[in-house]
Amino acid sequence: MKIYNTLTRKKEDFTPLVEGKVGMYVCGPTVYNHIHVGNARTFVSFDVIRRHLINSGYDVTFVSNITDVDDKIINRANEEGRTAAEVAEEYSNAFIKAMDDLGVMPPTIRPYATKEIDAMIGTIETLIANGHAYEAEGDVYFSIKTFPEYGKLSGRTVDELLSGTRFDVDPKKHDPLDFALWKAAKPGEPYWECPWGKGRPGWHIECSSMSAKYLGQPFDIHGGGVDLVFPHHENEIAQSECCSNVTFCNYWMHGGMLLIDNEKMSKSLNNFLLLKDVLANLDARVLRFLMLQTHYRSPMDYSKQRLDEAANSFERIANTLRNIDWEVEHADLFAEVDVAAIEKLDVAVAAGVDSYVAYMDDDFNTAAALGEVFSIVGAVNGFIADGLSGAEEVKAAQAAHDAIVDLMGRFGIDMAEESDETAGWPAELLAFAKDVAGYEGDDMLAAGEAIISKRAEARKAKDWGTADAIRDGLSAMGFAVEDTAAGSRLSYGG
Ligand code: AMP
Numbered sequence: 001m002k003i004y005n006t007l008t009r010k011k012e013d014f015t016p017l018v019e020g021k022v023g024m025y026v027c028g029p030t031v032y033n034h035i036h037v038g039n040a041r042t043f044v045s046f047d048v049i050r051r052h053l054i055n056s057g058y059d060v061t062f063v064s065n066i067t068d069v070d071d072k073i074i075n076r077a078n079e080e081g082r083t084a085a086e087v088a089e090e091y092s093n094a095f096i097k098a099m100d101d102l103g104v105m106p107p108t109i110r111p112y113a114t115k116e117i118d119a120m121i122g123t124i125e126t127l128i129a130n131g132h133a134y135e136a137e138g139d140v141y142f143s144i145k146t147f148p149e150y151g152k153l154s155g156r157t158v159d160e161l162l163s164g165t166r167f168d169v170d171p172k173k174h175d176p177l178d179f180a181l182w183k184a185a186k187p188g189e190p191y192w193e194c195p196w197g198k199g200r201p202g203w204h205i206e207c208s209s210m211s212a213k214y215l216g217q218p219f220d221i222h223g224g225g226v227d228l229v230f231p232h233h234e235n236e237i238a239q240s241e242c243c244s245n246v247t248f249c250n251y252w253m254h255g256g257m258l259l260i261d262n263e264k265m266s267k268s269l270n271n272f273l274l275l276k277d278v279l280a281n282l283d284a285r286v287l288r289f290l291m292l293q294t295h296y297r298s299p300m301d302y303s304k305q306r307l308d309e310a311a312n313s314f315e316r317i318a319n320t321l322r323n324i325d326w327e328v329e330h331a332d333l334f335a336e337v338d339v340a341a342i343e344k345l346d347v348a349v350a351a352g353v354d355s356y357v358a359y360m361d362d363d364f365n366t367a368a369a370l371g372e373v374f375s376i377v378g379a380v381n382g383f384i385a386d387g388l389s390g391a392e393e394v395k396a397a398q399a400a401h402d403a404i405v406d407l408m409g410r411f412g413i414d415m416a417e418e419s420d421e422t423a424g425w426p427a428e429l430l431a432f433a434k435d436v437a438g439y440e441g442d443d444m445l446a447a448g449e450a451i452i453s454k455r456a457e458a459r460k461a462k463d464w465g466t467a468d469a470i471r472d473g474l475s476a477m478g479f480a481v482e483d484t485a486a487g488s489r490l491s492y493g494g
C-alpha cells in the first residue's frame with residue numbers, strides 16, 4: 001500500500017510500526033456551530049481511508065478529538081448568554097449525529113479536550129523544564145527558536161513563514177512565531193487551575209497530548225484538512241518532538257479543500273452550506289458518492305449540478321442491482337445456458353475487484369476505484385439484457401450483484417436496501433391492488449403482480465376501459481408498466 005506523506009512530499013510504501021496494526025489520529029471539529037459540507041468532506045475522506053485499512057486486514061485504532069474549549073466557543077456563548085460548556089455540548093452532540101447520518105464510523109476513541117487537561121498540563125510542564133517553553137503573565141509560549149526543524153511539514157523556513165503570515169506584535173512573545181501552549185483566563189472565561197494560575201490550553205497542545213496519550217509516540221498516521229498543515233500541525237510536531245525527543249508521527253495525510261465557486265468553503269468567508277441542511281433533502285449516500293469522485297488530496301468543486309450528476313450515477317448502480325434481482329426472480333431455469341457469457345462476466349467481475357483494490361492501495365484513489373464498480377455494472381447490464389437462463393446464469397448474475405454491494409460497502413455506502421425492489425414504494429399501492437384485483441395481503445411485490453395480471457386479463461378481453469384505468473391509477477402513484485422479454489413489471493419513479 002502506498003500513502004502520500006506531506007512530510008516527505010512523496011508517495012511512500014506504508015509500513016506500520018507494529019505489523020498488522022495502525023494507530024491513526026484525525027483532528028476533530030471545534031464545536032461552536034454545526035459543521036459545513038467542507039468539514040464533512042475531510043471526515044468522509046478519512047473514514048474511507050480507515051475503512052480501506054480495515055478491509056486490508058489492519059487492526060486500526062482511530063482517535064479523533066472534540067475541541068470543546070476555544071475562543072470561538074466562548075464568543076458564541078457570550079453572544080447567546082449561555083455557558084461555553086452548554087454551547088460545546090450542543091454542537092458536539094450535533095456533530096456526532098451528523099457523522100452518523102453520513103455513515104462515518106465512530107472513532108475507536110473520541111477524547112474531549114476539556115477532559116484531558118491534566119495530560120496537557122503535563123506536556124507543557126515538560127516543555128518548560130526542557131527549555132522549549134516559557135511563561136509570561138500567566139500565558140505559556142512555545143519558543144520556536146529552540147526547534148531548528150520548525151517548518152519541516154509545511155516545507156518552509158522560519159523566514160518564509162514569517163514573511164508569509166501576518167502576526168500581531170505581542171510584547172509577551174520572544175519571537176513572533178512563538179505560539180500559546182496555555183492562555184491565562186480573562187474574566188468570565190472557563191478556566192482550569194495549573195502551575196501558572198487559572199487558564200486554558202491552546203488548540204495545538206490538545207492534539208499533541210491526546211494523540212500521544214491514546215496512541216503513544218511515534219504513531220502511524222496523522223490526518224486533517226490541508227488548511228491545518230500550518231500552523232496547527234507544524235506546531236503539533238514542534239511540541240511533541242521537543243517534549244519526548246522522538247518522532248511524533250510517521251505519515252502525515254492531508255485532505256484537499258471543498259470549494260464552492262472556486263473558493264474554499266469556510267465559515268469566515270460566509271459561503272458555507274451546513275451539512276444538516278444539505279442532508280435534509282438528500283440521500284447521504286449521494287453526497288459520499290460525489291466526494292468519492294475526487295481524489296482525497298485534490299480540491300473538490302461542490303455545486304448543485306455536480307450533486308445532481310452524482311445522484312444520476314448513483315441511481316445507475318442502484319437500478320442495476322434492482323434489475324439483477326428482478327431478472328433472478330424471473331429467470332427461465334430450464335432454458336439453455338450461455339457458458340461463454342458467464343465466463344466473460346466472471347472475468348469482468350474478478351478484474352474489477354482486483355483493480356479496485358489496486359487503486360485503493362495506491363494512495364486511496366477512490367475515483368479510479370469507483371470506475372471499477374462501473375465497469376462491473378456495465379458488464380452485468382449486458383449480461384442480463386435478454387433475461388437469465390438456467391441456474392448457472394442466475395449464480396453469475398448474483399455474484400456480480402454481491403461484488404457491487406461489497407465494493408460500495410467498502411466505501412461506506414450501503415446498497416443493501418437496493419436489493420429490495422419495493423423500497424420506497426407508496427403504501428397506497430396495496431389499497432389499489434385491493435380495489436382493482438381484490439388483493440388482500442401486505443406484500444408490495446405480490447400486490448404489484450396482482451395488478452399487472454389484472455391488466456393483462458383486461459387487455460386480453462379487450463376491456464380497454466379497465467386496462468386504461470389500471471394504467472392511469474398506477475401512473476398517478478408514480479408507477480410505470482415495463483414490458484420485458486420475461487413479462488411485464490412495475491417500475492417506480494417516485
Ligand atoms: P475546524 O473545525 O475548522 O478545525 O475544521 C474541522 C476539519 O474540517 C479540519 O480537518 C479542516 O481541515 C476541515 N475543513 C475545514 N474547511 C474545509 C473545506 N472547505 N474543505 C475540506 N475540509 C475542510
Ligand code: ZN
Pocket residue numbers: 026027028207232
Ligand atoms: Zn489537531
